[in-house]
Amino acid sequence: MSKPIVRLSNIRLDPEKYYILLSAGCGDTLVYLGLRRYMEQRWGGPFHFLIRRSHEVIMKMYGVDDYDVLDFAAEGFSGIACDRLTAISDQTPRLRKGAVWVAFFGNHRELDPRRAINRQTFRMRNYFEYLLQIPSSCWDYFERPKSDNITVSTEFMNRVSQLGQLSQMVLLIPECGDKFQMTREIDAYWEKEIAEYARQGLKVIINALHPFPLKGAIHLNMSLEEALWLGLNCHSIHALRSGICDLLAFFRGKDMTVVYKDHWGFYQFNFNDLFNLSIKEKIVIPPVKKVPPPPPEPFKTSKKTYMLFGAVRVLTIHKISPERTRYYFLGIPVVSINFLETTRKINFFGVTVWKTLEN
Numbered sequence: 001m002s003k004p005i006v007r008l009s010n011i012r013l014d015p016e017k018y019y020i021l022l023s024a025g026c027g028d029t030l031v032y033l034g035l036r037r038y039m040e041q042r043w044g045g046p047f048h049f050l051i052r053r054s055h056e057v058i059m060k061m062y063g064v065d066d067y068d069v070l071d072f073a074a075e076g077f078s079g080i081a082c083d084r085l086t087a088i089s090d091q092t093p094r095l096r097k098g099a100v101w102v103a104f105f106g107n108h109r110e111l112d113p114r115r116a117i118n119r120q121t122f123r124m125r126n127y128f129e130y131l132l133q134i135p136s137s138c139w140d141y142f143e144r145p146k147s148d149n150i151t152v153s154t155e156f157m158n159r160v161s162q163l164g165q166l167s168q169m170v171l172l173i174p175e176c177g178d179k180f181q182m183t184r185e186i187d188a189y190w191e192k193e194i195a196e197y198a199r200q201g202l203k204v205i206i207n208a209l210h211p212f213p214l215k216g217a218i219h220l221n222m223s224l225e226e227a228l229w230l231g232l233n234c235h236s237i238h239a240l241r242s243g244i245c246d247l248l249a250f251f252r253g254k255d256m257t258v259v260y261k262d263h264w265g266f267y268q269f270n271f272n273d274l275f276n277l278s279i280k281e282k283i284v285i286p287p288v289k290k291v292p293p294p295p296p297e298p299f300k301t302s303k304k305t306y307m308l309f310g311a312v313r314v315l316t317i318h319k320i321s322p323e324r325t326r327y328y329f330l331g332i333p334v335v336s337i338n339f340l341e342t343t344r345k346i347n348f349f350g351v352t353v354w355k356t357l358e359n
Contacts, residue, residue: 003056004069005053007071008100013098014048015097016046018045018095019100019101020047020049020050021100022055023080023102024080025243026058027243027247028103029058031124032103033059034143034144035143036143037143038134038138048066051069052072054224056069056225057224061146061147061149061150062145062146063149081106082107085102085104086102086109093110105127122268125274142275147228156229160230163205163220166233167234168202170197170238171239172205172238172239173206173208173239174208174212175240175242185286186261187214188287193238194214194217203218205220205230207222228248235255236255236257237252237255240258240261241260245258246275249271253279254280258279259283260281261284261285261286262283265283266281266283301318303318304319314329316328323339324338334349343355
């Protein structure tokens with residue numbers, strides 16, 4: 001049963017507990033819960049988690065009841081890293097009892113980003129080890145999630161059954177929850193895969209925050225728990241690398257394909273390095289979009305006149321186009337210069353005195 005939403009300011013902080021504000025994605029939440037027992041033993045005290053509503057299902061996957069649900073919008077948390085969260089982090093840069101610690105690097109100004117996120121060496125395990133100041137041996141104690149408590153309503157089951165047989169459905173997750181990774185860059189890849197599934201007699205169901213139109217697939221509006229239930233029970237899963245992949249990988253490894261849009265993303269987040277899981281993973285490079293050059297600005301003719309004693313017009317230079325210029329002396333056209341695409345010539349009193357032709 002879901003817990004009621006509470007305000008952060010109304011939570012009475014127990015001086016014997018550590019309060020962990022899980023502001024990032026569901027993949028991060030999974031890691032903190034998986035390392036929970038290790039960290040509680042290391043720091044000598046219980047952990048109390050502060051979460052968003054959608055992540056309550058992850059608490060169920062670990063059988064954790066020591067948490068509160070916050071309304072992130074009402075608290076002023078405009079993103080996983082924002083001024084409000086940074087202000088809270090400034091009050092508690094390191095874990096300590098009786099205080100709220102923000103569990104995302106982007107809100108910790110005291111940390112060196114060059115050490116935590118280095119394009120040459122950065123991997124997700126390194127990130128958590130540096131942020132929590134724990135040794136790499138911590139992963140030997142990582143606790144896997146369980147799926148026994150994931151449930152959905154009869155109404156959702158009926159909605160799914162109206163689309164076809166669950167055993168013949170493929171769950172497609174074509175986006176990542178982080179806004180900067182929302183993309184339509186590899187739509188052609190998804191549609192090719194959807195067509196192949198159709199040839200096999202399978203129906204593709206899309207899980208995305210907003211309708212994600214792909215030819216041959218059906219977008220189904222669902223919560224995180226509903227998407228997990230569908231992913232646990234459908235034929236197979238095809239997904240862009242995201243936090244929901246972490247939640248499903250422990251159960252659907254052999255029936256799951258995870259896509260990365262670049263080689264660095266694979267190096268960072270691959271499942272073999274992070275969780276020692278064997279998942280079908282592939283890199284799909286988005287096609288390079290050719291941006292046409294901007295159209296040239298229209299040329300404006302110009303005239304520049306030189307006066308003698310402010311009264312006599314001695315010389316006028318008339319720029320007719322970028323390639324054509326005329327020179328007037330005392331109002332008489334004397335010289336014209338024409339540098340055209342294939343011809344270059346100079347006329348003096350209308351007579352060509354120099355000319356070249358380009359091959």
